[in-house]
Amino acid sequence: MRARVRKEKTVEFPDELRYTKEHEWAFDEGKGRVRVGITDYAQDALGDVVYVDLPEIGTPVQADQPFGEVESTKSVSDVFSPLSGTVVERNPLLEEHPELVNEQPYADGWLVIIEPSEPEALKSLLDASTYRAFLDAQA
């Protein structure tokens, strides 16, 4: 994702989430479930999302490997898995309402829930301030 964030717009990165350099977020829901989506920066850079392609429930995913695609009016981008594990849920709302990825990237616009094979790996993802610093360095 190469597009730049428009200067006037502020993008948000909640402190309770973990982030990747590929602009995904991960949230530990407990009970071995990690909710995954794309960041506010990513949705802003992509533009209007018109289709989200997600893996079936039960699909194994690998950390740093693509597991799905987000199509916007402009282009298509891979979504990378923050962790290795298995997809145990996919957001059923996105089939009819892909725009939720733009409107609520951290809430109803989530993509999948992963059951990680190594839950400890979550801690090695970026925290919010490190992700913000990473974005600033890119700008």
Next chain:
Amino acid sequence: MDEEELRHSPLEAEHASRGARMGPFAGWLMPIEYAGALKEHEAVRARVGVFDLTHLGKVDVIGPGALGMLQRVVTNDLSKAAEGEALYSLVLNEGGGVIEDLIVYRLEDQRYFVVPNAANSQRVLQILEETPSEERLHLMYHQDWCFLAVQGPQSVRVAAEIFPDAENLAFMRCVETEYHRRPVILTRSGYTGEVGFELFTYQDIAADLWGALLETAAPIGGMACGLAARDVLRLEMGYPLYGQDLFESVTALEAGLSWAVSFDKGDFRGREALLKQKELGLPSRLRGLLMDDRRRIPRAHYPVMRGDGIIGEVTSGTFSPLLQKGIALAYLRPGGVAEIGEKVEVDVRGRRGGATVVRPPFVDRSPR
């Protein structure tokens, strides 16, 4: 291309104040989107949108030799255009390949206003400079002009508020009018499939005019629109874009633009090659592809398949907000497969998506 090398619209400050996302397009830094491509698309289809298209070329060809020289350069028959009329036309290379598509407006008896695409305008200007003419003519480049467009079913209301001439201007007609006592060329034309106007004027009043158009459009739900929305709008109509769907390795006939070619008017660049190709048959043909569902969105360069065989290539593709499906323009090889109504598949990054070959427009709209 480095950002420093890009040309800038004189309206850049206006775009920044409206939160536009700017991006490079054809050598210019232009507004790609403001509120978002889908919202802007909806505004144009349902109400009205205002565009900055200053990146397009603008040149007057003036004098007794203007018509004769232009007739040798472009494919359409400009002698059929009366004063105040416009014609879509192509500029070809000697092989019949498309160098450019453009609109020529006959503003006065011996004055033609030519609007080429930004990416290629230098090439077209060079051809205009080098094509011989028995009679006198001169070229007047309007690099200090801005180009704005007002498009959508409510565009007449918006344009007529500022330019009373707009009320009765017919499709593909143009008129010289004024704004703040500066000349404005007002045309009933566009690239969206909606009723619309295009306006050319000096950059010192362009920001005022841009503001006035948006102020008039806002109460009826109009908004500033960027090039991302424009690309979706033109693709829903199946209008080819130079550099994307039109290029020098395809001819006017392959691109399906023979309606803009007049073989009877006398010699013009590429005429012989087109006549020869007519005899021999076309190696490919630009067609529309309508995807079966929304899951596969075609993009430029994706292969078009029939069974295991590649039968063509997508040149432009997007998601149609009106149809809620993927649409594309693609060059398909003939031999039964490029026919209207045929089922084909598009290879979308390794996964097949079913599609039907159609004749654009994809949507039931008309700019007339």
